[in-house]
Amino acid sequence: MFDVLKGKTVFVTGGTGFLGTAFIESALRKLPDTRLAVLIRPGRNASAAKRLERDILRNSCFDRLRSELGADGFRDTVRNRLLPVAGDVSIDGLGLDEAGRELLAEADVVIHSAATVSFDATLDQAVEINLLGPGRVLSTYRELRSATLSAHFVSVSTAYVAGSRKGDAAETSLSRQPHYPRVSWKDEVTSARELRRLVEQRSREAKRLLHFRSAAEEELGPAGVALLAERTERLRLDWVKSEMVSLGRARAQSLGWPDAYAMTKALGEQALEELAATIPVSVIRPSIIESAVSEPYPGWIRGFRMAEPIIISFARGLLKDFPGAAEAVIDVIPVDYVVGALLAVAASPPPPEITFYHSASGSLNPLRYSKLVTLVRKYFSDHPLYDDRGSAIKIPEWTYPGRGEVESKLNRSKELLRALNRLMTRLPLRGTLLDYQDRLAETRVTLERAQSYVELYGAYAECEANYLFSNLLRITANLDPADRQLLSVDPREIDWERFILETHLPSVVEHARAKTSPTRQRGESREDRLRRSLLTGRRIVVFDLENTLIAANVVDSFAWLATERSSPGRKGIIATTLLAEAPKLLSLDARDRSDFLRYFYRRYRGADIAELEDQSTRFMTAFLLRKSFPKGLARVRAHRAAGHYTVLVTGALSFIVEPIAPLFDEIVALEMPQDEGRLTGEIRGALPIGEARADLLRQLARSHGYGEEDSIAYADSTSDLPLLEAAGVAVAVNPDPRLRQLARRRGWLIEEWSRSPGYPSLFLPLGSQL
């Protein structure tokens, strides 16, 4: 089979991508005597060979081949015929080592499919990879490949290089097409790099930095300098990125492309043409690549692709409208057809001059938007998705609105939610309202996602070009009939209804891990799994005290101790004074916890130590234990029972926590110096709060021989964020709304621990005689 490629070497870029993976699988299976060299960018912790194994071969794409060859046969095939080459298409010369250069020199065909396909790539990134990438690979190939040997450079582009125009798009150079914008790709490269510098500069303007800072504060609360700084910088980088994305989209749309992806791909073709003089070049332009009709198996898909998020959002009832006209053609092409096209082109004689091939369905076997919507509706009416409560989700009526209409509707809902959320994070919430807040946050994320789909893909829905399809038919006609049998190329073979209902949608649903039955998930929940995993291994566990293990704070404990022995009248005075001072204490606490503690602890000046010791049993019974969270104490004990090293880290005074000291292996609390049997009211040294807690955790872990990743931290508020972030595993206990949102986003375990319900909770616990 494919005798033309027998004994040859094919060099592939973009092997870790959707199309690249499918191509490698197909080539391995169908071209038994062909060698494949795969260019892979080494990751931070993974060599090219490791990534080949992890990111390509482990994909279910290879299941079929593995079972056909058996484990040993598969291993041999891979070892003999699949050669990883470390390199990077965004570097001139591709960063190849000697072996890599040799392999590229030996390549009879180069398939360049590396690209940044995310439709929201930044302009400069798209330029580096999509625009300059093909030229780089081609130049290096030309430089290395002996001129006496045959060579063929096959580049994967996109049908959307034709831009957001209507009418026929021919399989020719873009420069020969009418209405094509005359821009120089070199100028675009220069200006994209220039824009990056500019945006980076603008992001550092004082006003903007202040804005990022206050946004970080709103999100994290008083989380400490280090975390706020980190978050602020993250926000700046995000801003730069989104700015570069919108600048890219703006530039692309100004020239008639839906986005920077299509534009850079188009300009990349242009660059390629200029370099194509000495080596034969073929360019394949697929439209939207979707799951496989039959190979490697029906429905195979890799990654969450363009149409899937939209379909799933629709089925979940999140996306009620998507812009587009009912009659418009949705040009999709199953991945095995594109692979077929690549193989057909690779197996054909190198063309004398640059040749373009569409791999698209629209002109021969159009799938109309209305038909797609009907099929999707039919599918999800028969196989509805279910919500968390186990009821089927009703799918919305589709109205084919214009894009502006959809966007403004989404915007309005988003703004409303944002306002609600801002309000809710400021309220002290508990219980069912917290669930409501969770749901609100979820809805907001979903809406934001929906909006980004509309922004990203709406422009594509407006592309109504008709991609002519003849070059591929011509070359496949010339192939050996036996070889032709093995390839899917002609989109007329596709039965859309069958494909969508029986292959594509089931695969999309499975991929999205959507709930397809009303039953609740069997087995243990994610939380239970997390909980169980907490109690395994060799760990150091750090607990915060207040509101993590007991429902109390420094003010409470002071009030209790101060009033325990006093007369009702005196109790009243102390309580009233504390209440009157509450606003001041609260605002001091919100601003800086260290200042607050130092200020508050002065009250202990002159307290008689003997008297405090005398109070200790009563304090333990009536205060520490009755205000404790039994589930929290049980957790501490469970950790100890598992052999973990447990540490209490608290801003409370040491004599306060003394009665429960045996619960932990170690206690880090504040020491207050004494003077002649009385407390001085002073606190010396740094307080274990904020970043100091994170440092303390690292220090504790190190000194007891644990890695940071072995550490677990339990805490309740955003002021403990540094501690939680520093820990290997973080558990948010009774988190305030802000921390709760953060914890959910980060996937942290959230525990809602409460006091034993038998005792009333007083606003200020006044000591009483037992």
Add this chain to the structure above:
Amino acid sequence: MTARPGFVLEVDRSTPPTLFWYGENFRLERLPRSSRILYPPEPLPAIRDVRTAIENALDNPAGDQKPLDALLFPGMQLTIAFDDVSLPLPQMTAPDIRSLVIEAVLERAAQAGVEDVQLVAALALHRRMTEGELKHAVGKRAYNALKPRGLLTQHDAEDQANMLEIGHTDQGELVEINRRAAESDLLVYVNINLVSMDGGHKSVATGLASYASIRHHHNVKTMVQSRSFMDRHSSELHSSNWRMGRLIKDAGIKIFQIETTLNTNTFPDSFRFLQRREWEWDLRDRASFVAANGALAKTPPALARQIFHSIRSPYGVTGVNAGEVEAVHDLTLAKVFEQQLVRVEGQTDILTMGLPFVGPYNVNSIMNPILVYCLSLGYFFNMYRHKPLVRKGGVVIISHPTRPEFDPAFHPSYIDFYEQVLTETTDPLIIEQKYEETFARDPWYIHLYRTGNAYHGVHPFYMWYWGAHALDHLGGVIVMGGDPKTVRRLGFKPASTLNDALEMAGSIVGANPTVTHLHSPPLVMADVY
């Protein structure tokens, strides 16, 4: 005035609804016609001059024992041990009978020139008493004189250095008690014998012992063979304690036992209706019931609990006996039975009972689900002599809200027992085998027992064992008005009304069952023939 004797009422058309305790409230329930209701005798007349009665007892000891004065001499070591806060229920109005006895003993000691006197609360594995409770039990004078000098202590079963091994009984039971008590020239034990289980050799052999010693009789095997543990002569629990007590005596430890008995005058006048038979309620009783019932229903449980626990009972003292342990205890038991025993003809298919807000182990605290279990299947079920009131395979119906509430200070190990043990099994034997040791040796519970006011880690297990005989005997237990999830955790069945409960019980014991109600308050014990 002589008290009317107890009797068994047969419910007919004219019988008004019956009062059931329901935790921190009551319910009036109409029992099916021809049900039987057990009413104890009315409160026995109280001794008018308790102080004189005490002096008399000290001077005229029962059994083979000299008068107290003859046992006291200068330079001796004297230890006075006393029953802890688990008795009586509720706590009695001041002066507590213990304080009167202790004061009298201290007075005699002072006269005899005894200088080395110490008071020890006989806690066994119970929680340490709070300062307020101690002061109430021993009286202000003794408290103020002894406490500041460290001479009023509470028994610490985990203080290994201060325990003394006395030896082993012929059954191999280890006897190990408080060193100070054992090494004293005289140990005076001051008891309150509220029910027939209390007192006798159990006072010292259990009250001042260690876990290693107590475990020989506080276990499933012993409890299943104690039928009932309220009837000392049929109780393996007591047989074991008696063996231990005799070993202590043989070891030369001199004990002067002072036992006191109370009548059933349990509630102050404001709760008079609780003491009266329902058909004798007058307008005032009806009004107070309606007011209390309505108000309590609207009161948060925590507050209602506070209200009830602040009640002090106007108990009258019916007897003070001193001298040799066994002789004293025989006199005591006679008095207890005189107050509580009611003769009943034949067993019943269904036994109903209302559980009050307090049991021996939740004074000033929460009656948690495990204590509900213990009070019903342990205490109330065992309030019988000869035969259980309910037949083998019969059903007990309990009235109690059974909320999943715990006191994390007094009952910390109960919480873990409820969450970790009862979620796995309710079988006493498996529980004993699999979990007891871990809880008993847990350093955190031991710390809380020794330095706080927590029951020992093993205590919830004993609660569970105390119900073992009943579990063995019964065909089912139904909790009327209990929190369903909690009730099921205990291995019981929840029902919302008495009718539902009776219907459910009927499916176990068959059609037309006989029903007997153990009326409480006050305490009543059935003598079943």
